Amino acid sequence: MNHRMPITRRAALATFGVALAAPAIRPSFAQGAPIKVGVLHSLSGTMAISETALRDTVLMMVEAQNAKGGILGRRLEAVVVDPASNWPLFAEKARELLAVSRVDVTFGCWTSVSRKSVLPVFEELNGLLFYPVQYEGEEESRNIFYTGAAPNQQAIPAVEYLMSADGGSAKRIALLGTDYVYPRTTNRILRAFLISKGIPESDIMEEYTPFGHSDWQGIVSRVKRFAGEGKKTAIVSTINGDANVPFYRELGNQGIKAEDIPSVAFSVGEEELAGIDTRPLVGHLAAWNYFMSVDSPANTAFKTMWQAYIKNPRRVTNDPMEATLVGFQMWAQAVAQAGTTNVDAVRTAMYGQKVDAPCGYTLEMHRNHHLSKPVMIGEVQADGQFNIVWKTPGPIVAENWSPFIPENANRRRG
């Protein structure tokens, strides 16, 4: 029942540093100060629901790396702070990590606004941030490595799938989202894409809700009505974490079956499904770059390691966790290659860095600070997992500056 037993142990780890754990692991470390790894994920407030798992992932990777003897013979030490889902506090904590704790690298942020809040701090103090969540693109900071998907690595392939014969040949699309920048931008890109595919404006519905929206009755019945206009309809959901449970419950209760109106979501993964009875939702889709159900040796190792670390054989993994893991491994390789934790040296070493990721492909970090990633479409199964029904033949290079946003043509380079 209590899946959070390890909390005391982790709290101890965080509070006392790895000093207590080190004798137990007993790898031989050469002389030298520990390499500090900042963890900037909300542990309280609205985003704790998503971000605590990422904090645990980083702590797991630090522990694992130390067991392997650290990097450059130096021990890793995690510095955990709680920015409490408060955006100005994110900036303050980022400054503290960089200026006071003097961390060598930071893994953190989930929402775009938190990243935008810390970005000037990382640029000013020349820090290094790994950002593990899919986002709207339109950004490329030399101090951030983006290990989540850009819109062309998630949204566009997913909509192409919906319009294909296998996806149900959708001719009419309802774009539902939470009212913030990621859905707005993604939907703007999708609208331009759909129009380029010959879908008229009148066949696109766009609707936004506040964060944590819990009353979906009206919107779901409007979607039903929209679907009742004689053309095959599909839902593209950019609904944010918290609002998904009530949304899917309403979808199930109003009897919207995936056979009739399939929906594809970009923010619903295994963690979100863990809070829902998925039986009425079988066949609804999600697009990610990783699913827990991927069959690859790296993924098996990842799942085993995670469930052992968290001491719960039923805990799931998800895409942002995989992105965190890939980012961590790349950073560790880059530090080893550069022979130093100096940010500029590590940044240079990051370009072209490759990792055999749990998603089953070898991913590469490009000069645009984004990863190449495969796109996968999964169907929700009755057990809360995804059945991968489609994937790209290989990793796709990120287009963080979308060609579907005309203003990108005027963008200032450099």
Place this chain on the structure above:
Amino acid sequence: MSATVSPLPASRARLGLRTGLLVALLLLAAMPVLNQLPTTHPLHVSDFLVSVTGKWICYAILALSLDLAWGYAGILSLGHGAFFALGGYAMGMHLMRLIGPRGVYGHPVLPDFMVFLGYRELPWYWLGFDHFAFAMLMVVLVPGVLALVLGWLAFRSRITGVYLSIITQAMTYALMLAFFRNDMGFGGNNGFTDFKELLGQPLNTSAARSGLFYASLIALAGAFLLCSRITASKYGRVLTAIRDGENRVRFLGYNTTHHKLFAFVLSAMLAGVAGALYVPQVGIINPGEFSPANSIEAVIWVAVGGRGTLVGAILGAFTVNGLKTWLTSAAPDLWLFVLGGLFVLVTLFLPKGLIGLLKGRGA
């Protein structure tokens, strides 16, 4: 409960507090100077401490404004965060306009978020914000007018106490929802970030940080002097009387509505100034600032410090925020217990707040 204080030691205690305040002010003023010392120097103050103290000073101004409304006029506003945020937004709009063509998309006028959300031209309510003076006017005017309208409606209907608190809370909540909407033209959830300069100074330099720090400190000192003057004046006494027995004061022939309205509007303007100074220092303004929990927290700073004392509000803001900064790093899983526990203990055992404790010592 706290010890009863006889008049003489109380005034001595007040004198002690004044001196303490002056010393604290001087210490604060010295911080950016000490920051210039080499990092190895024992008196060196880190960049981080300077920047975080600058933020606390803004919170202290907010607490001060709230104390004027709550501590003296008895208006418990649970929506002061909204005035703070509105002031912040006005400043944010100015900062956004100053980015000019240095944005990612190089548009000469439109801020980045408008460009990629497909705006063609600047909405009318953004006009004028490229002028510093206009923006500063809006910093006080927008919160002031909102407070005037809300206060006038509420005080005229003799809405007091809890009812007023709930209405102000609903106000900040409604504003939060509205500002979260991207169609409002305020950047939605992301709000404003990526500021470049203010008054010709690039913001990411230590000089700019010192400048903003001193501006905030001066604003705090000014606000404190203003509030002390007001509360010590005849008007201030009437205000306190209204707090303690509004009907009696009204029956004595005072127009309590006008008295309260003045205090409330002034308080909202001060909160707006605090917000305006806060935004360039933290580098972001977003609708989260409107969240009702933020406003409640601000009230708690005042309660922790001691309401109706002005000094207490400042002390409370520094104490609670200092603890928060320290604990969110030192005990990331447990800090909510410490802060929550502090609120409970203070309301139960220190009805006069930390200041009451200090004064008790003084006697």
Place this chain on the structure above:
Amino acid sequence: MKNTLLAFLLLLAAALPARAQDAFVAALPGLAGNFNAQAEAVERLGALADPRAIPVLRALTDGRLLKRPDNTLVIREGTTTTDVLTGAATDAAGTEALRINNRVRVALRGALGRLQLVSPDPAERLAAAEAVFRTRSADNVPLLDAALARETVPRIRDRMAIALAASRLMASDPAAKLLGVEALGASASPEARAVLLEARAANPDILPQIEAAVAAIDRRLAVRRAAETFFQGLSLGSVLLLAALGLAVTFGVMGVINMAHGEFVMLGAYTTFIVQEACRGIPWLLPWSLPLSVPAAFLVAALCGAAMERGLIRHLYGRPLETLLMTFGVGMMIQQSVRLVFGAQNREVLSPPWMQGTLLLPFDIPVTQNRLWILAFSLVVLGLTVAAIRFTRFGLEMRAVTQKRAIASSMGIRTGRVDALTFAFGSGIAGIAGVALSQIDNVSPNLGTGYIIDSFLVVVFGGVGSLAGTLVGAFGLGLVNKILEPWAGAVLAKVFVLIAAMIFIQRRPRGLFAQKGRAAEA
């Protein structure tokens, strides 16, 4: 029942020519292929009218169809596995479950629909009629004609008639098409409307008739939509009512501002989760876990409430604003405790079967079952609350203490005990609200925060101290919100409602149902 089914199947099988049976065998390997091959094989099986296909297709739908390495198929039924061709029990070793996608699922629905139209089970026939309606193939016309002739259950007949009409629309014969249009136009079904709209492009010759039929349906639907919006408003109102009812007691009657109210609601939702997990061990109890949660959640929240009143709030009577700040601190601590104990992630609370799906009220007004139950539940809770206050000794004492504490005390009422009980009672109601909310919202540590402001507004809007006011306030705000939503959008609708409520309170500071007399003076 089972025997008749078997006899029927045997009869059907015996009647089939040998060639068709070979076709059944020939179609099977396709099921083990890729999604394209699967869909094709399913369609072939559906067209065969071979009863052996039914269990195979069902197994494929449910993920119980397995393939051996040599691509022969096996069906899993509980713990036993049987060979598809021989029907003999076999070993499950080395088999792998077949996966399908939505395209295969659509094909499966159509195929099973065709095969089950003549099933002896009425529920299967109804599902089949539905499936055939959605498949809409002219090939189904003779099948449906035959099935309709035999059908006796009126509800199934109606569905079959619509399905027949929709299938006729796909036929090449113009007379049949017109017949279909006419039948569809006589219904009040949005699905029928969708079929008609879809048919417009392919049938320009009968466009006027189609438009007329759509218009006829639209007239019937307009009423239905209004009813639907009304129900949605009531449903939102019932959620508000549940969330606010506890506050109406603690705030309205006692004057205590409890900012931890939302956390009590959250505790109620977590109690539901705990009761459900406890019931997992006892299978026959599991369907009852939700009803069992109601008293459990009441108790948990009431105990927490009583502890908080005795330990903390008691010391702050007469200082409502301090109480507000203190309870905010308590709320923070409760939230973080739950986060540390249960984790920050959502917890899954299952809906019992009787709370899933949509119910059709008279005139085909669709209402979702869970919301209907919550609506009824909120009214029951309100009724019980009113009864407890009006008709019990505790209620009498409670009213006596709130009206004139000193006199009540001198009459021998232990006012301290009554305070504790009243607060526990209000908190308990909040816990019950949590049980209901666990059915529509996230069970997460943040559950309560989303409801606290709305709840206060409802209580103040309705009139502090008046349960009738809370009732009217909750449903009023819910309805206005849902009426505004279609044209203002979800966010603005909520903002408008907030502003309207604020203005209203300023006009009538004592709310809709103002308490008369001194007791109302805050």
